[in-house]
Each structure stands twice: as C-alpha cells, then as structure tokens.
Amino acid sequence: MNKRVSFALVLLLLIVSFPAFAQGQVLDGGILTNASGGIFAIDQQLWFSLAVPGRLRLLLNGEEVYSGTEPVSGELTALPGEERSYTLSAELFSLPPDNTLLESRSWQVFIDKKAPPHPRLGFKSDANGFSLSQTRGNSIAQGYIDTGSELVYVPDLEIGGAVPASSFPAVVWAVDSAGNYSEPRGEYYEFPGVRIENPVPGSWTNPQMLILSGTGEHETKWTIDGSDPNAANSAAVYSGPVRINRVGRIQLRVGWLDSEGSPQEDTVAFTVTGDGYIPGKSNLFDDFHDLEDEGISASRDIPIPESSLWAMGGKPDHAGGGKVAMQLEPGIRRIAAIHLAAGTNDIESGKAESGIYRFAYLLDGIGAPGGRSWNASEKGEFMLSEQANDDNSPPLKMVYSGRSRVLVSPEDSVRYRWDGDRPWQEGKGVICVPESGGLLYWYVGAQSQEPFRLTVPPLPNPESPALTGFVGFRRLSPADDSSWHIASDNLIYSPQALRNRIFGACDGEDLEWAFLASDGQILDKKRSDRLAPLPPVLVAPIENSWIRGPVTARLEGYEDNVMPVISVSLRYASGREAALKGNNKLDINSPSDELASVTIIAYVEDAAGNHSSSVMRRFTLDPKTIYAAAPEFASGGAGQKGDRDNPFQSLEDALAYAKTNGLATICIGGTLKLENPVVVSKQIRLNGLWDKDPSTLVLGEKAVFSVEGNGELSLSSLKIEKRNWLLPLIKAGKNALVEIANAEITQAGLLLAIDEGGIARVSGSRISLLPGDSQRNSGIVSKSADISISNSSFDMNGLNSLLFDAHGGNIKAEESEFLVSAESTASVFSLVDMVCSLSNNAISARANDYASALEVHNSGILLNSGSIEVSARDCTAILLDRSNAMFLNAAFTVKSSFLSRAMEIRGAFPKVADCAFRYEGSTRRAEVFAGPDAEAPEAETIGGNSFTHFSNIFGNAWPVSRLQGFNHAFAPAGRQNTVLSPSPE
Structure with missing residues (x-):
C-alpha cells in the first residue's frame, strides 16, 4: 500500500517499499538513513527506515512530521538566493503497548543557495x-x-x-x-597600483615624508584624520614627496580610482613622538631633514654624526663617524631610508639614548615621475549557441576579458568534456575555454538524453610575446621587510641584457633584485649586499691598561656565517716590531720579557666581502707588572702573588716586591692607603687602570714620594688624596723624572718640589690644591728644571697663593686651565731666569688685595692665544722685568677698583699683536701698558689690538684719546689698534 503525507511545505515524506532504499543504506543501530549534517548548496533528498521492529518518529525543527513503521523519504529545500537551517531528529520506539524510546539521532542541515559577493x-x-x-x-x-x-x-x-x-x-x-x-x-x-612607500608602521621621532609609487595617471589623494580620501573634501592631492607635519598617532589613508572608476585605498598607521625635535634649531640631524626637502638626484655620500648609531631601515646598530654612499641606478626609482639614533655610539651595548629618526629619500634614476597609462582590455559577455542547432542545445553565456573566456551554465551542476578529451568533468556552472576553443559536450543535472553541444571558435594567434615586465627588489635585511617593490617603468629586456645588468645598493643595504616578467615569472635574481655585519665583542685587556701577561684575546657575539679576524701589532721597547693574526682567538705574550705596546684590531667579514667596523684595543704588555688592590678586587685565588688574580692588598707590599725583584710597574685597583715614605731610586710606575674607573690612592701623614737623582716616578689614571700640608706630594732630586698623566689629585700644601736637571710632565690631569696653615703656599717649586703641562687644570686656594715658583729652566703649558683664588694675594706664575711658552691656556688670578697672572724676571716668554683674567683691588695682569716677550692673539681682562694695569713693563717693551684688552672696574685710571722704567716700543710692534674701557694706552703720554698718534708711532701699516669704548668717567 502507498501513502503520501506532506509536512510544513518543506519536507515531503513518501511511504515507499523498503527495497527501494536497500542500496546505499546507512546502518547505525536500529535506524537506517542517508541523512548527514552539514552545509549544502543543493536540496537534500533523505530517506529513513528501521532495521528492527518498532515505530519511527521524525521531528523537524522540534515538530513531529511523521510517526509510523513504514520506510519514508523526503526533501529539505531552499529557494534560489535563500539560506535555510533545519534541525532534523529521528527516534526509534518499541511497538505498543511498551512505546519505549530505544534510539535517538539528530542532524543540523544548512541549505545555502545564496551566491557570494563578487570578489574585490x-x-x-x-x-x-x-x-x-x-x-x-x-x-x-x-x-x-x-x-x-x-x-x-x-x-x-x-x-x-x-x-x-x-x-x-x-x-x-x-x-x-x-x-x-x-x-x-x-x-x-592594474599593476602595480598605488603603494605607500613611506611612512611605514613604527614610532619615529621626526615628522615623516609621504612618498608613493605607482601613481601613474591616477589622481591620488590622502588624509591623516581617518577620513575617506576618495570622499573627503579635506583630502590633499599628491603631486610628489611631501612632509607630514603632524605629531602623535597618525592614520594615513591614500585613495584613488582604478581604471573601472572603483575607489581603491592604501593605508598605514604610524606614530611621530617629536620629543622636542624642531628642524632648523641646530639639531644634530638638520642636514638629513634638509636633504629630504632637496631630494637626491645623483649618487652621493652622506656623513653620519660620530655620536649616533645608524642603519638603512631597522634598528640603528652601526657606528657613526663615517659616510653612507647613496647609490642611484639608471632607470630605477625607489626609496632608501636612513634610521638614526642620537645620544650614544656604544656599539657593544647596542643601546640608543633617544628614539629613532627616520629620513626617507626618493632615489629617482628615471627622472620626473612619468605616467603609466594602462589601456583596459576588451571585456564583456554574450550568449553563444550552436549554429547547427538541430538538437535544440540551449545557448550558454560567454564571459570574457582579454583572451580569458568562460562559459556559464544555467544550472548549478554541469558535466562536460571537450572534443578529444575522454573523461567527463564535473563542473559547478563555470567552464574555462581553452585558447583553441573546440566542440563542447555537456549535460545539465540528471539529463539522460544525448549531451548538448556547442562549438566555440578559437582565439586568433597572438603576436610573438616580448620579454616585458618590471625591475623589482626586496630587502633581505631587515627581515620584516621582504616584500617585492616595483622599481621601474614597464621595460623590454633581452635575456642577454638581463645577464649583463648589474644593480647596486646603498651602504647598509642587502637587496635582492629581479626582473619580474609579465607572465608572472621571477627572472634573473641578483643580490647586492652592502650591509656590513655588526662588529664583534672583543674580550681583551681594557684600553690603556698595563698588564703582566700573557694575554688571550678572543671574539664573541658575532653573527653566523661571518669570518672573524684578529690582527695584533706589538712594538717593543727595543724598537723591534712583531705582528700576529688569527681568527676568533689569539694568544699574545712577550717571549723576551720585554715591555711591548700592543694594538689589537678585530672585525668580521661576510661572504660578500663586507667588513664590520673595527674594534680596537691598545694596552701595554709588561711582564714585570705587579698588581695591588683592595680585597674586593681579588679573584679568590690562593695567596697574594702580585698578579691580577691574586694581587697584593697593600701598596707597601707591592713596592717591597718590586724592589726585591727589580720590577717597576704597579697596577692599583680600588682604594689603597700609603702610610710611609716611598723612596724611588730607579723607576716606579703606578697606574690605576685596573678597570674603566681610575683607582684611588690615599696618602697618610708621613707619606711622600722621594725621587732620588736619576730616579723616575710615573703616576697615571689615579685619584690621589693627601691632607698633610707639611710634606709635598713629590720631592724630586737632580735629574729626576716625574710624570703625572690622567690623574685627579686633591691635596693640601706643595704638590712638587723639583731640583736642577729634573723633568716634570703633567697631562690630562685635574689638580686641586687646598690651603694649608701657612701664610704663603706654593703649588710647584722648581729650580733649573723643565716643566711641561698639557690638557690639564690647576685649581689653587689659600691666604697668599703662588701656583708656580720657578727659578731657571723651562716651562711649557698648552690647552690647560690655571685658577688661583686667595684671600689676600694671588699669583699664577713667578718665573725667574726662565724660558716660557704658553699656548691657548686660560689663566686666572682672583684675590681681595692683589692679583697677577705672570710675573717674569730676566726671562723670555711667548704667549700665543688663550685668555688672562685678574681680579682684585690692585691688579697687574703681566709684570715684565728685563724680559723679552711676545703676546699674540690673547684676551686680557682686568677687574679692579684701584691699581689697574694690564702690563707693567720694566726694560724692553714686548711685541703685542691681535690681542683684546678689557677693563672692568671703577678706577678713573686704567692702563694697558704702564711703567716709567719701560723702554719705548719699537716701531710696528704694537698692532691689531683692541682696548675697551681703559683710560690710558701707555703712561701719561698716550691716553686713549691719542690713539691715532699711538698707531702712527707703533702700529704696522694696515694693522691699526682700536678703542672699542673709552674709560667710563
């Protein structure tokens, strides 16, 4: 018996005989079915039956649609363009009268006949x-x-x-x-389309340049307020690189219309911190900012500030101080961006104290931006039918663009094959047409008659394809920017031209170049690697240290796939030289126990031949060095042996060991005390270069360095403290040598007393002399000795203070500062029977009663450049007594309330040229040159000087009002002296 039951218009259940479902049945428990859950694009034909006696109950979306013992079938459907969801349940009950639920199953079925949107x-x-x-x-x-x-x-x-x-x-x-x-x-x-080349995502200190590529004939607009550039009235039109002068978080949107008139867009978000950066205000990177505005039209070198780190994109990690070559390539247009970090050049730490500055430059090897004009290919659709349509084959819609053609079936499912193809293919309504066209056979759905036919004409033979395309590049470093960038207009190349073309890179870049052919192939890849590897970490003694040795220098922290190189040069005290070379490790010693100056230069080299910046270390290898240090500097070895790992813990022990073993150099670490006098009969060198910070030596009440005749004492890289003013720090006998280098000395009383034939050298040091209990104190007392001072500073205080008290010998000072401050009288130099040379120093004396900078008796003196300033009630900046003197390019300032003289002259008049004399005070008489016992100046020896606020140039005979007469008498032709301001009345 056949029955028909209809449910809810969407499920038709037909009672049929069981054998009709025997093929393809699904058995899982007592319910047989072909039902399954999922998403389907077509209607679903379902059937159910029972494998055991019982009653079948079906529910659709919670409502009962069938209850019985017969097999049943039905269909879940959706209308075209519709999406429908079904919850289907099947239950098996035992036969009455039990009606017990034996099995239950459910399926979620989704019928989707809604076409997706066309892709963009x-x-x-x-x-x-x-x-x-x-x-x-x-x-x-x-x-x-x-x-x-x-x-x-x-x-x-x-x-x-x-x-x-x-x-x-x-x-x-x-x-x-x-x-x-x-x-x-x-x-x-259209390819490649508009693309934002700069800015790029990130946080930058300086405002960024907007640089686009691929604009061609498109009118391209941009906004930075988040609005749609294709619609906003406030959008700016892009005509070339332009700076975005905005600070904060910026959402850049760039819009244009493609060849179809459809709006397109590219966007990037970035941050500009500013951090006080104001272009043109003497900023470290103003030149880079200005060059962005000027543009780069030819290959050039850009200097990198020594105090900054740099990189071509990515994290700045290369040392400054050199030049970066910016390379333009003919026919190539691209950008290159220099990243800079100000405030440090610490390559070993790799840290920058400021944010990153990004300066982007358009390297235009093509010329003025040229328009690309792409002509859209022919495209459209039409209905295509069989010309000999005696079999009633329906037409198919042909959709085409250029040479691409597809046939669209009126049904969702189609089976087809082209004449000559044996297998039938299953399609979803889209059939791709080959270039040759041909005879198409096709079925729709469950069609059972002969297949439909359709003849598709072939495409005409294309012209011989040319090798056309673009030059593109990608950055192999940094790794986060490996995408391809188009760098040329559309080009035609021959294979030979591709092989011969060499593409370059800027310093700091690692680029891969390729020709991107129009058929999608990437041809002829070439690499241009000018990215130097990062320098290695050199593990070796610290700069300027003195060590006993032997030493093992090694390199650490370098990149993979590079070759480390260590070069060592040794210069021995005897004059001979030696060289060593190795890779990541090298042993250095002095086979003859001879003092050697060691220079290490290390770098790494990559496969392209790029060298990292070199790491240099210089130190002295002295097998005779002894180490003395505070307990915290010891490495914990057994005993005190005087080497670096097991140093002596008192300077007295180290000095005793040096005397016993005939050694001279002692390296001090930390803070040590010296309680007793030290007698130097031969040679003692004390240096504090244990680590980067100078060590400290504290002298007790009895401590003094006594350098005997022909003895040598060297104090370097030390902080020295001495509070006992009764004893000098150093007492040097005849022909003794005293060297003080890179030291910081704070002491009371006399610094140095040196006798005939002695030599004293002071360099790179800061010396502070404190007042003692005496009425008069001196800093250095010299008798027929040679003294040289460079790049140092002296600061002296007291009641009556004289910094240099020298009789006989020579004194030379350059690039140094001398300041004497006293309660009563202050003088810097008192020189008798001396030869003196002073160059570019700052000399100052300040006191309540009397101040002088130079008091020279029966001596010869040359003062070139620098400044002299005296300040007291009575002042004489320079006192010349029977001395030959020359003063050039110096500045003199006299600040006094009574006696006011820039120079007091007894005897020969000095030569004075190109000096500036200035008086600041309240006295009515202030003289540049004074002295009734002075000889008259020679003609043409006083010229090019300026006098400010002085009343008299030279005695009563030459007040400033007679400047013209003074010039006529003593000034060289064309080198007139000038009065900038008369003395205030």
Missing part, C-alpha cells in the same frame, strides 16, 4: 613575488587569467602562487563554503 582583489607582495589579496567577502576567489603568454586557471587567487607582474585581464568569480558561485565577471587588474 588587490595586489600584495611577499618573498615569493606578487599575488592577489581579497578585500571583500569570506569566499574563495577563483579566476581564469590571461598572463599574456598563456591562459591559467587559478583555483584560489590568494594562495595560487605569483600573478603576472603587469596589468592583466581575467575572468573571476567567488566560491563560498557551500559551493555557491558568484556570477563570473570580466575584470582588468
């Missing part, structure tokens, strides 16, 4: 080339592409590999997860 595609680039990215919908974009040389079906345009590196036609459609197709549409894609 744009270009993207990565390490594999260029591909398309979908900007709308969650479906898969498929297409039939005309590459120019062949037609290619791509089942997934986002992951299907590289697309042609040129504009191209294609027919594209979308397929969703249910298998629904959007209507195929002919498209034409």
Whole structure:
C-alpha cells in the first residue's frame, strides 16, 4: 500500500517499499538513513527506515512530521538566493503497548543557495613575488587569467602562487563554503597600483615624508584624520614627496580610482613622538631633514654624526663617524631610508639614548615621475549557441576579458568534456575555454538524453610575446621587510641584457633584485649586499691598561656565517716590531720579557666581502707588572702573588716586591692607603687602570714620594688624596723624572718640589690644591728644571697663593686651565731666569688685595692665544722685568677698583699683536701698558689690538684719546689698534 503525507511545505515524506532504499543504506543501530549534517548548496533528498521492529518518529525543527513503521523519504529545500537551517531528529520506539524510546539521532542541515559577493582583489607582495589579496567577502576567489603568454586557471587567487607582474585581464568569480558561485565577471587588474612607500608602521621621532609609487595617471589623494580620501573634501592631492607635519598617532589613508572608476585605498598607521625635535634649531640631524626637502638626484655620500648609531631601515646598530654612499641606478626609482639614533655610539651595548629618526629619500634614476597609462582590455559577455542547432542545445553565456573566456551554465551542476578529451568533468556552472576553443559536450543535472553541444571558435594567434615586465627588489635585511617593490617603468629586456645588468645598493643595504616578467615569472635574481655585519665583542685587556701577561684575546657575539679576524701589532721597547693574526682567538705574550705596546684590531667579514667596523684595543704588555688592590678586587685565588688574580692588598707590599725583584710597574685597583715614605731610586710606575674607573690612592701623614737623582716616578689614571700640608706630594732630586698623566689629585700644601736637571710632565690631569696653615703656599717649586703641562687644570686656594715658583729652566703649558683664588694675594706664575711658552691656556688670578697672572724676571716668554683674567683691588695682569716677550692673539681682562694695569713693563717693551684688552672696574685710571722704567716700543710692534674701557694706552703720554698718534708711532701699516669704548668717567 502507498501513502503520501506532506509536512510544513518543506519536507515531503513518501511511504515507499523498503527495497527501494536497500542500496546505499546507512546502518547505525536500529535506524537506517542517508541523512548527514552539514552545509549544502543543493536540496537534500533523505530517506529513513528501521532495521528492527518498532515505530519511527521524525521531528523537524522540534515538530513531529511523521510517526509510523513504514520506510519514508523526503526533501529539505531552499529557494534560489535563500539560506535555510533545519534541525532534523529521528527516534526509534518499541511497538505498543511498551512505546519505549530505544534510539535517538539528530542532524543540523544548512541549505545555502545564496551566491557570494563578487570578489574585490588587490595586489600584495611577499618573498615569493606578487599575488592577489581579497578585500571583500569570506569566499574563495577563483579566476581564469590571461598572463599574456598563456591562459591559467587559478583555483584560489590568494594562495595560487605569483600573478603576472603587469596589468592583466581575467575572468573571476567567488566560491563560498557551500559551493555557491558568484556570477563570473570580466575584470582588468592594474599593476602595480598605488603603494605607500613611506611612512611605514613604527614610532619615529621626526615628522615623516609621504612618498608613493605607482601613481601613474591616477589622481591620488590622502588624509591623516581617518577620513575617506576618495570622499573627503579635506583630502590633499599628491603631486610628489611631501612632509607630514603632524605629531602623535597618525592614520594615513591614500585613495584613488582604478581604471573601472572603483575607489581603491592604501593605508598605514604610524606614530611621530617629536620629543622636542624642531628642524632648523641646530639639531644634530638638520642636514638629513634638509636633504629630504632637496631630494637626491645623483649618487652621493652622506656623513653620519660620530655620536649616533645608524642603519638603512631597522634598528640603528652601526657606528657613526663615517659616510653612507647613496647609490642611484639608471632607470630605477625607489626609496632608501636612513634610521638614526642620537645620544650614544656604544656599539657593544647596542643601546640608543633617544628614539629613532627616520629620513626617507626618493632615489629617482628615471627622472620626473612619468605616467603609466594602462589601456583596459576588451571585456564583456554574450550568449553563444550552436549554429547547427538541430538538437535544440540551449545557448550558454560567454564571459570574457582579454583572451580569458568562460562559459556559464544555467544550472548549478554541469558535466562536460571537450572534443578529444575522454573523461567527463564535473563542473559547478563555470567552464574555462581553452585558447583553441573546440566542440563542447555537456549535460545539465540528471539529463539522460544525448549531451548538448556547442562549438566555440578559437582565439586568433597572438603576436610573438616580448620579454616585458618590471625591475623589482626586496630587502633581505631587515627581515620584516621582504616584500617585492616595483622599481621601474614597464621595460623590454633581452635575456642577454638581463645577464649583463648589474644593480647596486646603498651602504647598509642587502637587496635582492629581479626582473619580474609579465607572465608572472621571477627572472634573473641578483643580490647586492652592502650591509656590513655588526662588529664583534672583543674580550681583551681594557684600553690603556698595563698588564703582566700573557694575554688571550678572543671574539664573541658575532653573527653566523661571518669570518672573524684578529690582527695584533706589538712594538717593543727595543724598537723591534712583531705582528700576529688569527681568527676568533689569539694568544699574545712577550717571549723576551720585554715591555711591548700592543694594538689589537678585530672585525668580521661576510661572504660578500663586507667588513664590520673595527674594534680596537691598545694596552701595554709588561711582564714585570705587579698588581695591588683592595680585597674586593681579588679573584679568590690562593695567596697574594702580585698578579691580577691574586694581587697584593697593600701598596707597601707591592713596592717591597718590586724592589726585591727589580720590577717597576704597579697596577692599583680600588682604594689603597700609603702610610710611609716611598723612596724611588730607579723607576716606579703606578697606574690605576685596573678597570674603566681610575683607582684611588690615599696618602697618610708621613707619606711622600722621594725621587732620588736619576730616579723616575710615573703616576697615571689615579685619584690621589693627601691632607698633610707639611710634606709635598713629590720631592724630586737632580735629574729626576716625574710624570703625572690622567690623574685627579686633591691635596693640601706643595704638590712638587723639583731640583736642577729634573723633568716634570703633567697631562690630562685635574689638580686641586687646598690651603694649608701657612701664610704663603706654593703649588710647584722648581729650580733649573723643565716643566711641561698639557690638557690639564690647576685649581689653587689659600691666604697668599703662588701656583708656580720657578727659578731657571723651562716651562711649557698648552690647552690647560690655571685658577688661583686667595684671600689676600694671588699669583699664577713667578718665573725667574726662565724660558716660557704658553699656548691657548686660560689663566686666572682672583684675590681681595692683589692679583697677577705672570710675573717674569730676566726671562723670555711667548704667549700665543688663550685668555688672562685678574681680579682684585690692585691688579697687574703681566709684570715684565728685563724680559723679552711676545703676546699674540690673547684676551686680557682686568677687574679692579684701584691699581689697574694690564702690563707693567720694566726694560724692553714686548711685541703685542691681535690681542683684546678689557677693563672692568671703577678706577678713573686704567692702563694697558704702564711703567716709567719701560723702554719705548719699537716701531710696528704694537698692532691689531683692541682696548675697551681703559683710560690710558701707555703712561701719561698716550691716553686713549691719542690713539691715532699711538698707531702712527707703533702700529704696522694696515694693522691699526682700536678703542672699542673709552674709560667710563
């Protein structure tokens, strides 16, 4: 018996005989069915029966639609363009009268007949080339592409590999997860399209330049307030590189219309911190800012400040101080960006004290930005039918773009084959047409009669394809920017030209160049590597240290795939030289126990031949060095042996060991005390270069260095403290040598007393002399000795203070500062029977009663450049007594309230040229040159000087009002003296 039951208009259940379902039945317990859950693009035909006696109950969306013992079938449907969801349940009950539930099963069925939206595609680039990215919908974009040389079906345009590196036609459609197709549409894609080359995401200190590529004939607009550039009235039109003068978080949007008139957009978000950066205000990087405005039209070198780190993109990690070559390539247009970090050049730590500055430059080897004009290919659709249509084959819609053609079936499912192809293919309504066309056989749905036929004409033979495309590049470093960038207009190349073309790079860049052919191939890759590897970390003694040795120098922290190189030069005290070379480790010693000056130069070299910046270390290898240090500097070895790992813990022990073993050099670490006098009969060198910070030596009440005749004492890189003013720090006998270098000395009383034939050298030191209990104190007392001072400072205080008290010998001072401050009288130099040379020093004396800078008796003196300042009630900056003197290019300032003289002269008049004399005070008489016992100046010996606020130039005979007469008498032709301001009355 047959029965028919209808439920809810969507499920038709037909009672049929069981054998009709025997084939393909699904057995799972007592319920037989072909039902399954999921998403389907077509209606679902379902059947149910029982494998055991019982009653079957079906529920649809919670409502009962069938109850009985017979097999049943039905259909779940949805209308075209509709999405329907069903919850279907099947239950097995025992026969009455029990009616017990024996089994229950459920399925969720989703019928989706809604076509997905047509895909919108744009270009993207990565390490594999260029591909398309979908900007709308969650479906898969498929297409039939005309590459120019062949037609290619791509089942997934986002992951299907590289697309042609040129504009191209294609027919594209979308397929969703249910298998629904959007209507195929002919498209034409422009390549490469507009792209934001700069700014890039990140946080930058300085405002950024906007640089676009691929603008061509497009009118391109941009906004930075988040508004749509294609719609906003406030959008700016891009005509070339322009600076975005905005601080804070910036959302840059760039918009244009493609060849179809559809709005397109590129966007980037970045931050400009500012951090007080104001271009043009003497900023360290003003030149880089100005060069962005000027542009780079030819290859050039850009100097990098020594105090900064730099990189061509990425983290600044290369040392400054050199030049970066910016390389332009003919026919190539691209940007290069220099990243800079100010405030440090500490390569070993790799840390920058400020944010990163990014300066982007357009390297235009093409010329003025030229327009690319892409002509959209012919595209459209029409109905195609069989000319000899005696079999009533229905027409099919042909959709085409360029040479890409597809046929669209009126039904969702189609089976087809081309004449000559044996197997039948299953399709979803889209049939790709080969170039040759041909006879198509096709079925629709469950068609049982003869297949339909359709003849498709072939495409005309294309012209011989040329090797056309673009030059592109990608940055191999930094690793986060490996996408391809188009760097040329559309080009025609021969294979030979590709092989011969060499592409360059700027310093700091590692680029891979390639020709991106129009058929999608990446041809002829070439690498231009000018990115120097980072320098290694050199593990060796610290700079300027003295060590006993032997030493093992090694390199650490360098990159993989580089070759480390260590070069060592040794210069021995005897004059001979030696050289060593190795890779990451090198042993250095002095086989003859001879003092050696050691210079280490280390770097790494990569496969391209790029050298890192060199790391240099200089130190002295002295097998006779002894170490003495505070307990915390010891490494914990057994006993005190006087080496670096087991140093003596008192300076007295180290000095005793040196005397016993005939050694001279002692390296001090930390803070040590010296309680007793030290007698230097031969040679003692004390240095504090244990580590980067100088060590400290504290002298007790009895401590004094007594250098006997012909003895030598060297104090370097030490902080020295001495509070006992009764004893000098150093007492040197005849022909003794005293050296003080890079020291910081604070002491009371006399610093140095040196006798006939002695030599004293002071360099790179700061010396502070404190007042003692005596009425008069001196800093250095010299008798017929030679004294030289450079790059040092002396600061002296007391009641009556004289810094230098010298009789006989020579004194030379340059690039140093001398300041004497006293309660009563202050003098810097008192020189008798001396030869004195002073160059570019700052000399100052300040007191309540009397101050003088130089008091010279029966001596010869040359003072060149620098300044002299005296301040007291009575002042005489320079006292010349029977001495020959020359003063050039110096500045003199006299600050006094009574006696006011820049120079007091007894005897020969000095030569004075190009000096500035200034008086500041309240006295009515202030003299530049004074002295009734002075001889008259020689003609043409006083010229080019200026006098400010002085009343008299030279005695009563030459007040400032007689300047013209003074010049006529003593000034060289063309070198007149001037009065800038008369003395205030």
